[in-house]
Amino acid sequence: MTSTLSLQLAEFVETTLWADIPANVRHEARRALLNYFAVSLAGCSDPDVIKAATLFARFNAGGNAHVIGRDETMDMLNAASLNAMSANVFDYDDTHMPTILHPTAPVAAALFALAESRVISGEQLLLAFVLGVEVECRLAMAISPEHYRRGWHITATCGVFGAAAAVGKVLGLSATQLVWAFGSASAQASGLVETLGSAAKSVGVGNAARNGVLSALLAQDGFAGPDQPLEGERGFLRVFGEQPRFDEISAGLGERWALLANTYKPWPCGVVLNPVIEACLHVSRERDWALDDITRIELTGHPLLRQRTDRPDIQRGRQSQVSAQHAVSVSLARGKAGLAEFSDAAVSDPNLRALYARLHFIDDACYRVESVQVRICFHNREPLTHVIDVSLGSLGAPLSDRFLEDKVRELATFGGSGCTPEPLIEAVWALEQSIDAGALMRLASR
The missing domain is CATH 3.30.1330.120 (2-methylcitrate dehydratase PrpD)
Known part of the structure; x- marks a missing residue:
C-alpha cells in the first residue's frame, strides 16, 4: 500500500506506545472514563435503554460482556451498543470543545466489551482509548463545523472510526489492517442531528461502538477495504465534509492530544x-x-x-x-x-x-x-x-476530579443501578496498574 493519509493515521495508531503518552493525557483518560461510568449508570434504567436491551436480548449471540448498571450479559457487539447508548441517552457525556463531539461513549463502550472477551491490561485499554479518541476527534476537526451544520451527528459519524482504531490497537492490527478497518467503518458511518431530542440519537452512538468493534474484527480476519477510505475522492472526508482540512489529521500527531480539549458537563443538557x-x-x-x-x-x-x-x-x-x-x-x-x-x-x-x-x-x-x-x-x-464569561465545565473552568467522583456517586443512585460506586471509582484511578481492565465492568454491573 502506497503512503496515504489513511495509512499515516493507521501507522500512528499501530506504533504509538504508552510511554509516548504524556502524564496529563493519561490522567485525562481516567477522568473521561470516570465520567463515562457515571453517565452510563444514570442511563442504565432509562425506559428507552430498557426497551433496547429487551429487544437486543432476542438476538443475543451469547457472551460474558456486561451491561453497565444491569444484571444481564450479552455478546460483545450488543453490549458495546447498549453501553454507548446508556452513556449518551441523557446528554450528560463529555464534549470535545472544538467539534462538540462526545468522544468517550463509542470508544470506551467498544473497548470494555472487548475487554470481557479476553484479558486486557489497564495500560493496554488506556492507550487504545487515548488513540481512539485521537482518531475520531482529528477526523471531526477536519470536517467541522460544516459537517454538523449539514445535519450529521458528529459523535456517531466519527465515533465509529475511534472505536475501530481503539479495538484495532488492542487486537494488534497492522497499519494495513487498520486502514481496512477504517474502510469498513466508513461504510457504516451515520447519524443525523434531526434525531437530537429523541431516543433515536443514541442509536447512532450505539451503532458507532458496535460497528467499530465489527470493523476491527473484520480487518483482523483479512476483510479488506479501500486504500484511501478517509481522503479518497469518494472517501469519508470528501463526502461528509465540504472542504476537508487534511492537515487537521496529520499535523502534530503525537504532539497535540485531543483529550486535552475534552470537557465534562455539570448538568444533563446540550x-x-x-x-x-x-x-x-x-x-x-x-x-x-x-x-x-x-x-x-x-x-x-x-x-x-x-x-x-x-x-x-x-x-x-x-x-x-x-x-x-x-x-x-x-x-x-x-x-x-x-x-x-x-x-x-x-x-x-x-x-x-x-x-x-x-x-x-x-x-x-x-x-x-x-x-x-x-x-x-x-x-x-x-x-x-x-x-x-467562562462556564463551569468548560476548558477554562474544568470540573475537578472530586466533582467527577461525586457525579459517579450521584448518578449510580439516580439510575438505580445497584452499583457500589467507591470500588468503581478506585478502580478507574488505578486502571493503569490493573492486569484485567474488564474487571471494571463487573464492578459497574448490578
Missing part, C-alpha cells in the same frame, strides 16, 4: 446550555420575585445557542435536554438542574411552560460557546442581568 443554566441558577439563589412577575427573558450568546436550543414546543424530557426555553425556566423556578429537572414530569409542569414564550435570543458572534448574558425583565422592578 453543552451550549451550560452557561445559561449557570447564570439562571445564580439569579435564582436569592430570589425575591415571583415567576409571574417576569415579562421577558433575554439570552445573548453565540449564534449556535439559538440554532441548537430554540425549542419552545417540546413535549418530552428528552427534548428538554436541548431546549433553552426549558433550561431557563426550570433553573429559575427550582434553583437546580439535575436529571429530575429534565424529565417528562418537569416538561409537563404548567408553571414552567408558562415561561417558555417569554424567552428571546440575541445572537452575538463575539460571544464564545461557553459564555452568555441572561437579562430578566419584570413588571414592577428593574431588570436583573448576569453574565457568564
